[in-house]
Amino acid sequence: MRWFGKGLNRKFTLATIAGFVASSAVFLVLFLTFYQNELQQERAQASREVNRLLQTSLENAMLKRDLGGLLYIIQKLGQQPNIRLVTIANPQGEIRFSSGKGHMGEKLTPPVSAMEGAKTLFLRDAQGQELLRSINPVHNKKPCQVCHGPIEKRPINGILVVDYDAAPIRAKARRTTLLLMGAGSLIVVINLLGGWWFIRRFILKPVARLGAASQALAAGKLETRVELPGEDELARLGETFNAMAQRIQQQIRAEEESRTFLQALVDAIPDGVRIIDENYRMILMNRAFREQTGCPDQLSEGEYCHLAAHGLEEPCPAELITCPLQTVRREGKPIKLIHHHRNCRGETLDVEIFAAPMEVTREGRPRSLLVESIRDLTREVRFTHEQRLSELGRLAAGVAHEIYNPLSSMKLALASLTMQLRKQMQDEETRELLSAIDGEMEQCIEVTNRLLRLSAAPLEEPQLVSMDQVVEDILSLLRWEAEQRQVVLESSFREPPLRVVAVESDMRMLVLNLVQNAFHAMPEGGRLQVEGWRQEDHAVLRFKDTGVGIPPEELRHIFMPFFSRRADGMPGTGLGLAIVKSIVTGVGGTIEVNSEPGRGSTFEVRLPSAEAGAS
Numbered sequence: 001m002r003w004f005g006k007g008l009n010r011k012f013t014l015a016t017i018a019g020f021v022a023s024s025a026v027f028l029v030l031f032l033t034f035y036q037n038e039l040q041q042e043r044a045q046a047s048r049e050v051n052r053l054l055q056t057s058l059e060n061a062m063l064k065r066d067l068g069g070l071l072y073i074i075q076k077l078g079q080q081p082n083i084r085l086v087t088i089a090n091p092q093g094e095i096r097f098s099s100g101k102g103h104m105g106e107k108l109t110p111p112v113s114a115m116e117g118a119k120t121l122f123l124r125d126a127q128g129q130e131l132l133r134s135i136n137p138v139h140n141k142k143p144c145q146v147c148h149g150p151i152e153k154r155p156i157n158g159i160l161v162v163d164y165d166a167a168p169i170r171a172k173a174r175r176t177t178l179l180l181m182g183a184g185s186l187i188v189v190i191n192l193l194g195g196w197w198f199i200r201r202f203i204l205k206p207v208a209r210l211g212a213a214s215q216a217l218a219a220g221k222l223e224t225r226v227e228l229p230g231e232d233e234l235a236r237l238g239e240t241f242n243a244m245a246q247r248i249q250q251q252i253r254a255e256e257e258s259r260t261f262l263q264a265l266v267d268a269i270p271d272g273v274r275i276i277d278e279n280y281r282m283i284l285m286n287r288a289f290r291e292q293t294g295c296p297d298q299l300s301e302g303e304y305c306h307l308a309a310h311g312l313e314e315p316c317p318a319e320l321i322t323c324p325l326q327t328v329r330r331e332g333k334p335i336k337l338i339h340h341h342r343n344c345r346g347e348t349l350d351v352e353i354f355a356a357p358m359e360v361t362r363e364g365r366p367r368s369l370l371v372e373s374i375r376d377l378t379r380e381v382r383f384t385h386e387q388r389l390s391e392l393g394r395l396a397a398g399v400a401h402e403i404y405n406p407l408s409s410m411k412l413a414l415a416s417l418t419m420q421l422r423k424q425m426q427d428e429e430t431r432e433l434l435s436a437i438d439g440e441m442e443q444c445i446e447v448t449n450r451l452l453r454l455s456a457a458p459l460e461e462p463q464l465v466s467m468d469q470v471v472e473d474i475l476s477l478l479r480w481e482a483e484q485r486q487v488v489l490e491s492s493f494r495e496p497p498l499r500v501v502a503v504e505s506d507m508r509m510l511v512l513n514l515v516q517n518a519f520h521a522m523p524e525g526g527r528l529q530v531e532g533w534r535q536e537d538h539a540v541l542r543f544k545d546t547g548v549g550i551p552p553e554e555l556r557h558i559f560m561p562f563f564s565r566r567a568d569g570m571p572g573t574g575l576g577l578a579i580v581k582s583i584v585t586g587v588g589g590t591i592e593v594n595s596e597p598g599r600g601s602t603f604e605v606r607l608p609s610a611e612a613g614a615s
Contacts, residue, residue: 016195020188074099077162084131085163088138091156112159122166130166135159206234210241222249272351272374275358276305276325277367280315292351292376294343309341324355325370332357338560341374347585350377350560350578377560377578462587464610465507467498467539471530474511478519486525487518494533498541499610502587510583513576514543514603521547521601537612538589541605550595558593580605 078086078099088097093108110123118136125131138158140151206228213226224245228238263286266273272289274282281302290296293308305325306312316323327335334356341349352375360367475489482489500507518528526546533540550558559581584591588608595601 016192020192071097082165082168083162084125084165085161087161089159089161091154091158093159096158108159108161112161125163130170132164132166132169134162134164136162202232203234206238210234210238213241213245217245217248222252269373272372272376274305274372274374276370276372278369280304280306280325282308283369288376289374292341292343292349292374294345294347298344309339311342311344311346324353324372328355328357328370329368338377351375352377462501462503465500465502465504467500467507467511467532467541467607468493470504470507471511471532471541474508474515475530478512478515481519482528485519485522487522488527489530490527491530491532493531496534496611498532498534498539500539500587500607501610502607506583506586510580510605511541513580514605517576517580517603518543518545518547518601521545521549523548526600534609534611535606537609538606539609541607543603543605544600545602546600549597549599550593550601551597555593555595559591 074086074088074097077083083099085103086099087095087103087108089095089108089112093112095103095106095108098104109126112135118134120132120134122130122132136159137156138160140149140154140157142151144157209226209228213224216224222245225242226238228235263284266284266286267288269286270288272286272292274285274289277283282305283301285299285301287296290299293299299308304313304315306314306316306323310316310321315326318326321339322337324335324337334354336352336354339351339353341351343349354373354375356371358369358371360369471491471493475491479489515528515530522528522545528546529542529544531542531544559577581591584605584607590606592604592606593601594604
């Protein structure tokens with residue numbers, strides 16, 4: 001039965017049964033003891049009354065010396081129901097008169113002393129049957145002194161013994177006991193059922209409701225309430241529970257709102273933010289940091305900081321990486337450093353970290369946490385790149401307006417002058433000179449057009465870009481600078497044409513930075529070869545210079561933002577190659593560099609071909 005489970009109901013039922021059984025057993029033992037004593041005393045009292053009557057009759061028969069009457073009385077008495085035997089013995093216990101045959105002259109068994117006084121006891125006869133024996137001494141009186149002598153010498157004339165059958169007495173006792181036991185058991189069952197119903201109705205059911213409501217509340221169902229009718233203690237407990245549940249719901253809602261507000265606040269910060277505890281576990285992070293890891297949906301709170309940022313299962317080794325947590329813990333003040341984070345795709349991300357300590361109280365004890373603000377230097381590079389494009393755009397637009405418009409006017413005037421000279425039939429030499437002037441002016445206009453294309457604002461959507469034309473345009477713009485630096489420019493492109501889907505201004509900035517980087521590596525002049533060809537699904541561009549080369553220890557740093565080692569001795573921003581890396585990565589390409597100090601460097605750019613996407 002479900003109600004007889006392991007709960008309070010079962011405990012109460014078992015305890016009640018045990019209590020009633022124990023009390024009933026004690027009550028029964030006491031009752032039987034008292035009943036038997038009372039029954040024995042009752043029988044003894046009855047036998048004493050009978051014995052007194054018999055004794056009076058016997059004394060009367062003795063005084064009259066009527067032995068026949070005495071025997072008649074004894075025999076009649078022995079024939080009464082429940083009387084087994086009636087005997088009269090002398091003071092020495094020798095039977096002188098008996099209602100039964102064959103007992104004359106025998107000794108009473110067990111021996112009885114006349115001086116012990118009247119008593120009643122249960123015993124068994126020679127056949128093993130239980131009987132109740134009443135022993136009554138017959139005292140010497142004045143009328144008896146004639147035959148028995150003076151009272152002082154013989155106070156007892158004999159002993160009257162009456163044996164009652166104990167079986168009816170025991171049967172009656174058993175019937176009474178069973179009746180009482182049945183009545184007691186019935187009372188126990190009635191009390192048990194009544195107590196069980198009362199406990200179940202007024203205690204167990206309300207407690208069960210409270211338990212179910214508590215479990216629902218613990219499971220997160222904060223709207224749970226319990227209804228307990230009445231005005232007793234449990235009803236008041238239910239009201240207290242409802243008030244407690246409502247307050248818990250309000251506090252949890254307020255905590256959730258505060259946490260949501262805090263998360264929204266840190267998510268609004270453009271830089272990556274995370275909070276790290278003493279065990280290197282991240283307890284809070286914002287959206288920007290999740291995006292920096294490359295797998296925002298796979299990152300969870302409680303993950304190790306070194307695993308999320310560096311892909312390491314153990315804390316960062318101090319010999320290779322400066323750990324902000326260890327440094328701030330040791331120095332106790334904020335620090336600023338540059339790190340190379342590795343995202344889930346295995347790509348390296350250059351970041352600037354500002355780390356500061358934070359003292360809070362969590363779970364009732366003070367804790368030292370670390371707050372990290374992580375800035376993606378790639379975004380910083382792109383911002384600088386946009387600034388440079390904006391400045392270059394303003395410069396090119398100014399040049400275009402300052403040169404293009406006058407040249408156009410001059411070209412119109414020259415065309416008009418040429419028509420007039422043709423009408424006047426001028427000589428051939430004059431017409432050739434005018435044609436040469438027109439050609440140079442056309443070339444100047446083309447230069448301004450190239451500047452305008454270089455400074456054009458990036459389109460929101462990529463377009464089809466011919467890398468052959470982009471390289472030729474950039475080399476044409478930088479040819480005068482190359483002559484000044486004594487650098488020989490060479491370019492060659494294999495068929496078919498190199499075409500990519502990208503933002504054209506980005507491609508122009510890519511080529512411009514690589515060419516200028518080669519210029520900076522050849523302070524004493526040299527040769528720059530730009531080659532292009534299509535290889536499978538990629539458009540390949542190779543920039544090979546004869547400059548000073550790059551030392552091996554600096555080779556892995558050249559794409560880092562703000563890293564600058566110009567061979568011409570001029571200060572640089574350190575953003576040129578970082579911009580190139582950002583542009584190449586943005587279109588899904590790769591860039592490799594091979595360099596030998598003193599013999600030059602080779603940069604090879606591989607971009608996804610437009611034809612590959614079409615196929």
